[in-house]
C-alpha cells in the first residue's frame with residue numbers, strides 16, 4: 534500500500550531566553566528533523582509566552598488558530614517543538630482531531646532508523662518505552678493516530694507496544710537494561726585496559742553532520758597503522774545522526790606516540806532526557822576523554838548556535854572541564870583561508886583533507902605532555918628493553934658502546950620511571 538505523504542505544521546513556544554536566535558534556530562532544526570523523517574513541512578506557528586500552557590502547551594486561543602491553519606493547509610500532522618506532557622498530548626489530539634507528535638518522538642524515530650549495533654538499538658528502544666510509559670493510559674483512545682511517531686516502518690511495533698500493559702512494558706525495559714548492561718560491561722573493561730596502558734583518548738564531539746566521522750576517517754587514513762583500509766572507516770554521510778555508535782580508532786604518529794580517537798553520536802538541541810539517559814554509556818566515552826575536539830560546521834550560517842547547543846549538551850551530561858580544541862570544519866565551503874590555527878581554534882576542511890596534520894599537531898601539544906627526554910645505556914643482555922623502547926618511544930639516536938646500547942630518546946614518564954636505572958642523562 535502506498536504511504537500517504539506526511540504534511541506537517543511545526544509549532545513552537547518562544548519562552549523569554551538569553552539568546553533569541555536560539556528559538557528561531559530550534560524551529561529550523563525541527564524542520565530538518567521532520568525532513569529527515571521524510572515529512573514535508575507545510576506551515577509553521579509560533580507563540581511568545583512567559584511559560585507554556587499547562588493543558589495545551591500553546592494558549593487555548595492559539596489552538597483554534599492552529600486548527601484553522603491545519604485545515605487550510607491540508608496538513609495531516611502537527612509537530613510540537615518540545616516534549617509534551619501526556620495530558621497536553623491528549624488534549625491537543627482531542628481538540629484538533631489530528632495526529633499530534635512532539636520533538637522527542639521525532640528524534641526517537643530518527644535514532645531508531647539509524648541504530649545499527651545491538652547496543653544502539655537497545656538504547657533507543659529503552660528510551661522509546663520510557664517515553665511511552667506515562668503516556669500509555671491516555672494514548673489508549675488515540676492509538677490509531679499515535680502509532681509510535683511518524684515512522685512508517687515501525688508503525689506495527691508502535692501499536693503492539695502500546696497494547697502491552699504497563700507492567701509488561703516495565704518488564705521489557707528491565708530485560709533490555711540487563712542485556713545492555715552486559716554490553717556496557719564489555720566496553721568498560723576495554724576502557725579500563727586502555728587507561729592502564731595510559732594511551733590518551735581524544736573524543737570528537739559536535740553537532741550532528743558537522744563532519745566528525747570525516748575527520749576521523751582522514752586521521753585514520755594518514756596515521757593509522759593499517760593506513761585506513763575500508764573496514765577501518767566509519768560511516769560518513771550527509772544526514773542527521775549518521776553515527777549513533779561510538780567508534781574507537783588507534784592513531785599512531787611517526788615518533789611512536791599513540792592516541793585513541795573516538796567518534797560518537799552527534800548532538801542536536803533539546804536532546805530528549807530519556808535518550809540522553811539511555812545513551813549514557815555511549816556518552817561515558819566522551820566523559821573520560823583527555824581532550825575533546827569540538828567539530829563545527831563553519832559553512833553553516835548558524836554555526837554559533839550550533840556551538841552553544843553542543844556546549845549545553847556537554848554541560849547537561851556533566852562534562853565541563855575537559856580541555857577542548859575547536860575545529861571549524863568545512864571551510865572550503867565558507868571561503869576562508871585554510872588551514873589556519875589561532876590559539877585553541879583551527880580552521881580546516883576534512884573532506885578535501887586540508888588541515889588534518891595541523892590538527893594532529895595541536896592534539897599532540899595537548900596530550901603528550903607527560904614525556905621525558907633522556908639518554909639511556911642498556912646492557913646488551915637486556916636487548917628486550919631496547920626492542921620495547923624502539924616500539925614505544927621516540928628514539929633519536931642509537932650508538933653501540935662497550936657497556937651496551939646507548940639511546941637518546943623521548944619516552945613516556947611511566948617508562949622513564951620503569952627504566953630509571955639505565956638513565957645516564959636527562960636531556961631536558
Ligand SMILES: Nc1nc2c(ncn2[C@@H]2O[C@H](COP(=O)(O)OP(=O)(O)OP(=O)(O)O)[C@@H](O)[C@H]2O)c(=O)[nH]1
Nearest residue numbers: 742743744745746747770774775776799882883884
Ligand atoms: N564540503 C565539505 N563537506 C564536508 C567536510 N567535512 C565533512 N563534510 C560532509 O558533511 C557531511 C557530514 O559529515 P560526517 O562526517 O558524516 O558528519 P558527522 O559529524 O559524523 O555526522 P553525525 O554522524 O550526524 O553526527 C558528509 O556529507 C561529509 O562529506 C568538509 O570539510 N567540506
